[in-house]
Amino acid sequence: MGEGRKGQRGNGRLKLAVAATPGGRPRRGQRGNKLVSAAEAVAFIRDRDTLASSGFVGTGTPDELICALEKRFLEDGGPHDLTLVFAAAPGDGKERGMNRLAHEGLVKRVIAGHWSLVPKLGKLAVDNKIEAYNIPLGVVSHLFRDIAAHRAGNLTKVGLRTFVDPRQDGGKINKRTVDDIVRVMEVDGEEYLFYKSFPIHVALIRGTTADPAGNITMEHEALTLDNLAIATAARNSGGIVIAQVERVAAPGVLNPRQVVVPGILVDYVVIAKPENHLQTYGTEYNPAFSGEFKVPLTMLGNLPLDERKVIARRCAFELPMGGVVNLGIGMPEGVASVANEERILSYVTLTAEPGVIGGVPQSGLNFGAAVNNEALIHQNQQFDFYDGGGLDMACLGMAEADRNGHVNVSRFGPRLAGAGGFINITQNARRIAFAGTFTAGGLEVEVDNGILRIIKEGRSRKFVNRVEQITFNGSYAAEQGTTVLYVTERCVFRRTEEGMELVEVAPGMDIEENILAHMDFEPIVKKPVMMDARIFRDHLMQLEESLLGLGLHERISYDSKTNVMFLNAEGMHILTRDDVDRVRRIIEERCQSIGRKVKMVVNYENVFIDQAVADTYAAMIRYMQQNYYTTASRYTSSEFMREKLGETLTRRRVVPHIFGTPDEAHDYVAGRGNTERQGKKTWQPAKAKPKAKARSPRR
Template sequence: MEKPLTPIGTFKTLLNPFQSTATQKDKVVTAEEAVRMIRDNDTVAFGGFAGVGACEEIAAALERCFLDTGAPRDLTLMFAVATGPGNDSNLGLNHLAHEGLLKRIIGGHWGLAPKIQRLAVENKVVAYNLPQGIISHMYRNIASGKAGIFSDVGLGTFVDPRNGGGKLNERTTREIVRLMDIDGEEYLFYKTFPVNVAVIRGTTADTNGNITMEKEALTLESLSIAMAARNSGGLVIAQVERVAQAGTLNSRQVKIPGILVDGVVVARPENHWQTFGEIYNPSFSGEVAVPMNAIPPMDLTCRKIIARRAAFEIKPNCVVNLGIGVPEGVASVANEEKILDFMTMTAEPGVIGGLPAGGINFGAAVNAAALIDQPYQFDFYNGGGVDVAFLGMAEADREGNVNVSRFGSKLAGAGGFINISQNSKKVVFMGTFTAGGMTYAVEDGRLTIQKEGRFRKFVDHVCHITFSGPYGARSKRKILYITERCVFELGDRGPELTEIAPGIDLEKDILAHMDFMPVVREPLKQMDDRIFFPSRMALKDDLLNISPEDRIIYDPASDTLFANLAGYSVKSIHDVKAVENTISGLISPLGRKVQAIGNYDQFVIDPDLIDPYSAMQQSLQSHYFSRVSRYTTSAFLRMKLGDALEKRGVAPHIFESPEEAHAFLKN
C-alpha cells in the first residue's frame, strides 16, 4: 500500500538549515551541503523544461549522495516537464532514476527522461501522469493553501477517474483525481499536497538569495514552486551560475525574492548550460535579435508536407501554439513563406512571439516578444486564448481519440497536450499516416507510397486517451487530423475523410491501412498542389487575400467597429468601394454613430487611389463614426495617409501602436 504524502509543516520549526545564525545572511552553499538537507519521504519538486533550464548540479549531487550513503530514500518526485536529453545519458532527471531513491513520481511530460519512464513502466515506483498545466497551477494552489484544483481539463482522457485517473501502473492505487458534479456540470478535482523541497534555477543570486534570470531561456513556474515549498514549511534550493553582493541586483529583474530561498548553489559551467543543446544562445534570452532569414528551409519530406498543409489553417493575427515533434515544422514553413509577422507563435512554457525552437531546445524561442511564467501561459490557454493549436498525433481511433502519451514501454506523458487540445479554438493534429519504415517519393507534384509503414496509426481503439474525440466533437470546434496523404475532420461520427493528396489511391493507400471505415465526405477534395512542389507556396498572398467582410466587424459590447486592414491592398476603386460598402452595411442599420479603430500595418495603396480612399473615409466619418483612431508601424504610411485625410478636413489620429489608438478612444 502507498504511504500518505508527507504532512505539511515538517520543517516549520527549523531555522534555515544551511547556515548558522551567525552567517544566516549568506545563503551560498555547495550542492553536496544542499542535498544533505533533503530527508527521507520528502516531496521534491524540480523546475526545468525538457532540454531547457536543467538543475544539473543539484540533480547530480543528489544522485551521488544516495549512491554513497543510501540517503535520502523514498522521495516523491514532482515535475511539470522532466528535464533530460531524450536518451539514457546521465543528465537531467535521469540522475534520480534509482530504486530506493524514489518511491513516487507525479509528472506532466516524461518524454526526455527515459530512465524515469522505465521506473514507472516496470512498476518500480508509484507513478501518476497529470496534465502539465494542472501541475503548474497546482504549485500556485499549494502556495496559497488551497485543497486542490477544480478543472474540466482532463475530462474523457486517461486522467479522468473513469479511465484510470492518471495512474500509470499496478503499483499505483491511491486516487488523486476525483470526478465531481457542480451545478450539473462535470469537473475533475486534483488534490494538492505539501512540497517539502523546491529545486529551481536562475542566472544570478545575491548573498541574500534574491534570484534573477537574465540569461535563462524560460522562467517557467519557478516562483510558484518556491512559494509552494516555502508555504509548506519546506526548503528552496536555487542553482545559479554566479553570485552578486547583497543589495546590488536590480529589483525589477529579481524573479525569486530572497525571502523564499534557503540555499544558493553555484553550478560549474558544464552543469549550467542554457539548454542541453546550447551553452548560451542570446536570442533565447532576449539579449539580441537574430536575422530570421538565416534559418534554412526544410527539405520536401513528409514532415514538411504535413507542416505545409497545416499552415493553411493559419489566419492573420491569430495566436498559435506549436507542439513538439512534427508540429515544429509549422514554424519553419511560416518563416520560409514570410508570414511569421502575421501571427503570434507561442509555446506552453511561457514563450510569446518569435520563432519557437525545436529539438532539444524545444520550449525556447528565437526573438521572442515576451516571456511569461508558465502558470500564466496556461491561464491564457485554458481560457481559450489560442486560436489554432498544432499538436502531434501518434495514433487516432474511430471516435477521434488521439494518443500521444503512452505506447507499451514508452511513456511520453501528456505534457500540455490535454490543456491545449481541449481549449484551443481550432486544433490540428499532425503525424504520418503509418509508422515504421514507410518510404515514399514526391515527384512532379504527386506523392507515391513506395513501401508502407509496419504500424497502423488509425486504429480501432487507442491504448491511451490523451485527447477525447467525443468530448472534442461536442465542443463544435474545428478539429483536423493531417497526414502526408490525407486530411480528416472530426465530426459527430468520428474522423471524416475530407482531402486526399495527388497521386494517392483512396482504397490502396488509405482505407486498406485503417482499422475502421471513416466517413468519406463527398466531394472528396484534393490537397493543394503547391504543397507537393519544392518551390515556395506563396502562402503570404493567400493569407492577405481576405475579403473586407472578414476583416471588418462591429462589436456591440464596446459599441466599436474594428477594421483589420493589415496587409490589405487597395489596387482599384473596387477595393475602396468594398471597404465602404462593408462598413455602411454594418453601421447603417444601427441608425447612429459608433467609434471605430483601424489597423493599417502593412497596408498598401496605389498612389492614384489615395484621394478616393480619403474621400471615402471622410464620408464614413461624417455618417457613421463618432470617433476614429488608426494605427500602423509605418511612419511613411502615417504621413501619407494623414496628409490626405487632413486635406479632406478629417483629423487623421494615426498612431504607431494599437495601445495608443485604443487609449485615444478611451479619452
C-alpha cells in the first residue's frame, strides 16, 4: 500500500474528469483517480446544500473534511446556509467534530439524533439562531436508507407520545423552526409517526483504506456506522460523496469482501492527517476495538465501591442470562464493568447502538466502541434489530423522572442533550432499567460494610412533578406491559399500572427522611423490601448463581406426608454441562437425605435449556428418574417448551409427562389424573404414520 496524490492540476486547479451530477456538479469518473486534497474536495460544497456526515462521538468522524470546510468558510466566506444532518453527534463536547461548523451564516438548519457532544451547534439552536430538529437517532439512521431508495420517508411507532410526536413538539427545538418534518399517520387503526425524507447533496464519510477508484474498506475503524447508506443517499440524490481515509492502496488489491463503500458511490478521496483520523477521540488506535485481536478481560479494571457502582450492581441483577442487552452512555456504562468483574459476560450479549454486538462496551470518548466485540454491523441494521423488539433489556441513564414515570434525558433549559437512540431503545426493549443518582449536584455518599450513608445531599431533585421534556413516556410503557425500573443508590421504583411504586430501599436509608423528603411527588408505598445487601459490600456478589437461577437449595421443597418433592425451576437458564451437573448434584443430595424414592414435580415455566446441552440434561433426568423417583411430572404453559423438552426426553427413553398447568402435574403424581383431560394438555409424541399394505403383484 502506498500513500500519495496523483491528481493532475493546471493553473492551480484540479482537472476534473468525465461526469457530472444531475445538478451540474463535477463528478470524478468511476475508474479514474479520485484522490484530491481536502480543500479541493470541500470546494464543491455549495450554498444551501444538505450535508450528511458519519461519526459517533469521535469514531468515524471525518475531521479532516470538517476542518477543511470550516477553513474555507472562515477564509473565503462560503458556503452559506447549509443543512447539517447526522445521527449521533460527531463531536467531543468541546471543539472537535461538528462543533467546528458552528458559525452563523455557515449553518442554517440542523437535523440531528444527538446534540450533547456538539454544544456549539446546540447553543446556536437554543439561542434561536438556526433551525433545529431533534429526532430519534435510529430514525435518522433509517432515513438515510429511505432517501437512498427514494422512499417518501420513514414510517414507525418510534417517538409516539414523546416530544418528537407532533402533538407535543414535533422534534422542533426552537421557535425559529416551523416546518413539520414528522406527522401522525393511521395504518389499520394503529397510530404511527411518519418522518419525511429529503435529498442529500453532500456526504462526508470515513474509512481506513481507499484505492484510486474510490473503493473504501474500514479495517481500522471501530464502527462501520451508516457510511454505506449515507453515500448511497447522496449519490441517488444527485449529490457528491467525499471519503476521508488514512491510506491508499494500489488499484485492484483490495479484498472485495472488505469493501464497505464501493467506488461507484464515491466521487472524491482525501488522505487525512493522523491527528484528524484518530480511531476514537479517546484512543489513537486500539486493535481490540477494530477486532484485530482480543485482549484478556482480566486487564480491565474494577470500579470503586461508590454510588455509581452501587447503581450498576443493582442494574446488573436485571441482566437476562442468555439475553441481549443495550447499555447507554453515562451511569449504565458501569454495568459492563460489573458484569466483567462478576464473570457473567459469557452469559449475556452486550450491545451498543452504533452496531456493536458482544464484548465490553467502552465509556467516555470511547463510547460506541467495544473491546473484544463479536460482530460489527451497520448502525441502521442495529436499529432494525432494536426497533423489532430484539432487546431483552436496556439500561439507560435517567436525568429526571416524574410522577407518571416519564423520563427526560434530552432537554434541560439552555442545555440541549438530544435523545440519541434513547427513544428507539426504550420503546422497544422488553425490560428497562433507568440508572441515576437520587439527587444531583454535589451528592456525597459512603458505602460501609453493607450500609449506605448520605454524607451530603445533592442540590437538585431528580424526581419531579413534571419533566421538562418527555423522552420516555412511562404511561405508554405501562400500557404496553413493559417492565420498567428506576434504579438509584438508595432505592428502586417500579412503574406499575397505578403509577410509580417504591419497591426497594437500601440498608441504612429511612424512607421518610432520605427518600420522600427529597421528591416533588409522593410515590406509591406498599411493602418495599431491602435492596440486596451484597450490593453494598466490597467483595464479589456471586451473581452467576443468582442470575442463572441456580440457587437450587431454596427452590426445592418436600412434603413427607405425600412423599412429593417439588422443584421450582422457573426462570432457570441451563447453559453449560457444569449447570447440568450442579442441578443433578443438589437434587441428588436432597433425595439421598430423604432416604427413599420420591414423587417429583418440576415447574419449567420460562426455563431456558441451551440446545448444546439438551441431551446431557435429558440424560441427567433419565439417571435421576431411574435412581430417585417413583414417578415424575413436569409443567409449563409454553407449548414450545413442552414440545422441545418432550422430544428430548423421549429421545433419551424418558416418558415426559409434561402438562400445561401445575394442578395437572400434581394430580398425575398423586394418581388423581383424568387421563382424557390430561391427554389434551400434556405433550404427546407424534404418532408414526401407518405403513401402507403391500400390494399383491399383478398377475
